[in-house]
Amino acid sequence: MRKKVLCLALALLMCMMVTVPAFADGTAETQLERAEITTIYGLTHISGTQYKMWAKIKNPNAVSVTATLALYDASYNYITAVSTISSNTTISLSKYVTLPSGTYHLRLSFAADGITHSSEKTYNI
Numbered sequence: 001m002r003k004k005v006l007c008l009a010l011a012l013l014m015c016m017m018v019t020v021p022a023f024a025d026g027t028a029e030t031q032l033e034r035a036e037i038t039t040i041y042g043l044t045h046i047s048g049t050q051y052k053m054w055a056k057i058k059n060p061n062a063v064s065v066t067a068t069l070a071l072y073d074a075s076y077n078y079i080t081a082v083s084t085i086s087s088n089t090t091i092s093l094s095k096y097v098t099l100p101s102g103t104y105h106l107r108l109s110f111a112a113d114g115i116t117h118s119s120e121k122t123y124n125i
Contacts, residue, residue, distance in 0.1 A: 036060060041069060041093075041108045043123050049098050051125075053082070055108050057091040067110040069093045074103035101125050 041055035055069045070081035082095040102125060109118040 037063075037065065037110070037112065037117075039108055039110070039119070041106065042121065043071075043104065043106050045125075046096070049100060051097050051099050052094060053080075053097060053106055054094040055092070057093075057110060059087070059089050059091055059112075062087045062089050063112045065091060065110050065112045067091060067093060067108070069095070070107045070109070071097060072105040072107065074105075076105060079104070099125055 037060075038058045039055060042053075044052045044054065046052055053069055053071055055067065057065060057067055059065055064085065064087045066083070066085045068081055068083035071079040073079060080095060080097055082093050084091060084093060104123045104125065105120055106123065107118060107120040109116065111117075
């Protein structure tokens, strides 16, 4: 009888080890949320029709980040982009472009751990 009780207790303990993590409340943060990734980006006039599109991404926990900085015209026709994959604590993107007067949309998108974020700024030149 003792062997049966011991075997049953051992089997119950093993089942609990497998199933208890499934009962977690789901409030654990993702790696991206813990990383507190912050961004700044813009389109800077250099001279004449020369501009620099740039972005800086602060990645304090050094998670792997895929980032793209893309430029579109007023009708959202693609003009150019620059992208990178990095786990550095500071990620920089930049590209020089020649732009005639008009309206442009600069979009910064990044992804880490399956979570994506995108933001956009509009410029009238």
